[in-house]
Amino acid sequence: MSDPLLRYRPEFPILERTNYMISNSLGAMPRAVYDALRGYADTWATRGVRAWEERWWMLAVEVGNEIGNLMNAPESSVSVHQNVTTCQAVVASCFDFTGKRTKVVYSDLNFPSVMYFWEAQRAYGARVDMIKTDDGITVPTERLLDAIDEHTMLVPISHVIFRSAYINDAAAIIEKAHRVGAHVLLDTFQSLGTVPVDVQALNVDFACGGVLKWLCGGPGVGYLYVRPDLGRKLEPKLTGWFAHQNPFGFEVGPTRYTDAPFRFMNGTSHVPSLEACRPGLKIVREVGVEKIREKSKRQTARLIELAEQHGWRVNTPRDAEKRGGTVSIDMPDSQQVSRELLAREILVDWRPKAGVRFSPHFYNTDAEIEAAIGAVEQILGERRVAV
Numbered sequence: 001m002s003d004p005l006l007r008y009r010p011e012f013p014i015l016e017r018t019n020y021m022i023s024n025s026l027g028a029m030p031r032a033v034y035d036a037l038r039g040y041a042d043t044w045a046t047r048g049v050r051a052w053e054e055r056w057w058m059l060a061v062e063v064g065n066e067i068g069n070l071m072n073a074p075e076s077s078v079s080v081h082q083n084v085t086t087c088q089a090v091v092a093s094c095f096d097f098t099g100k101r102t103k104v105v106y107s108d109l110n111f112p113s114v115m116y117f118w119e120a121q122r123a124y125g126a127r128v129d130m131i132k133t134d135d136g137i138t139v140p141t142e143r144l145l146d147a148i149d150e151h152t153m154l155v156p157i158s159h160v161i162f163r164s165a166y167i168n169d170a171a172a173i174i175e176k177a178h179r180v181g182a183h184v185l186l187d188t189f190q191s192l193g194t195v196p197v198d199v200q201a202l203n204v205d206f207a208c209g210g211v212l213k214w215l216c217g218g219p220g221v222g223y224l225y226v227r228p229d230l231g232r233k234l235e236p237k238l239t240g241w242f243a244h245q246n247p248f249g250f251e252v253g254p255t256r257y258t259d260a261p262f263r264f265m266n267g268t269s270h271v272p273s274l275e276a277c278r279p280g281l282k283i284v285r286e287v288g289v290e291k292i293r294e295k296s297k298r299q300t301a302r303l304i305e306l307a308e309q310h311g312w313r314v315n316t317p318r319d320a321e322k323r324g325g326t327v328s329i330d331m332p333d334s335q336q337v338s339r340e341l342l343a344r345e346i347l348v349d350w351r352p353k354a355g356v357r358f359s360p361h362f363y364n365t366d367a368e369i370e371a372a373i374g375a376v377e378q379i380l381g382e383r384r385v386a387v
């Protein structure tokens with residue numbers, strides 16, 4: 001069966017040397033990043049400070065729009081930041097946790113950095129209500145919905161769970177939150193680029209994530225979507241001169257907020273990372289998330305099928321509609337197996353309570369899936385002999 005998505009393989013040098021199954025952690029680097037970073041250095045070297053006016057200042061808006069385009073966000077509704085944790089801080093700083101609405105509701109399957117941030121906000125009045133998973137794979141939606149009440153300020157929640165790839169019922173969570181006057185901050189780090197995201201159809205208040213995984217954009221760029229009606233009125237207290245109406249006026253005293261996306265930014269932008277992420281965004285846009293999703297469902301189904309044939313525990317939903325791009329497999333000695341896979345140039349990772357995470361992307365072949373599982377089988381066989 002021919003796979004048209006494989007025509008992009010030559011764009012990613014690392015695929016020549018490794019079985020790259022780790023796009024849930026760091027997507028493969030597009031070859032064009034060499035040119036992008038050389039272009040950055042050339043601009044700096046030849047244009048010097050003029051680069052800000054000629055290119056760098058507006059780069060933040062352009063990259064925000066390129067990311068926004070992948071999630072059906074309106075122009076200028078996506079600001080760029082360094083990472084998801086910073087995005088949480090920007091959103092938190094828009095709200096006051098001293099009144100009646102102080103509850104922050106999320107699942108214990110959220111990415112830990114997000115939980116560490118919100119736990120620390122207790123010092124400013126936030127009351128964290130963390131809903132525990134029953135099986136380590138799925139989020140108990142009904143209990144989460146019940147916890148969202150008229151005292152809830154915010155629901156910062158992952159769209160796709162990093163440990164298990166479970167897809168949260170974002171529509172139901174947003175609907176409940178809005179019914180009681182709360183806001184949802186959807187972390188689309190593990191969805192955007194592999195699972196379709198439409199912020200307008202979801203009517204979500206905020207969405208954040210980063211580009212280094214499924215978007216093949218490298219480290220250093222996080223993004224924050226703010227629904228335009230909120231973007232016109234919210235005033236982040238984590239702010240700075242990029243968010244000022246007249247940044248080059250260098251006015252003293254309180255700020256005068258400009259419009260989104262700069263309104264949600266603060267200090268000088270991370271230009272090299274912004275340049276480096278564009279080739280990945282361009283390729284993902286060209287390939288199309290619908291096609292990526294279709295292939296991902298097929299390859300992740302095959303991984304589950306193979307794991308089940310061997311009797312290994314699968315910590316990922318069987319239902320393709322509830323599953324993102326990763327399959328977590330907890331075979332015997334899984335941490336050791338993951339180390340041995342790395343030694344054989346099969347790039348995966350291991351997480352506690354998950355096992356080995358296999359994350360094929362649009363550039364992976366079906367043969368690589370078979371080879372990765374074949375290698376696990378071989379490693380376990382050799383270990384049995386050794387014991």
Ligand SMILES: Cc1ncc(COP(=O)(O)O)c(C=O)c1O
Pocket residue numbers: 082083084085086111113158160161162187189190209210222
């Ligand atoms: C769902 C999710 N959110 C956030 C992060 C990372 O957060 P940050 O960008 O703050 O490092 C990750 C992964 O590394 C993740 O999987």
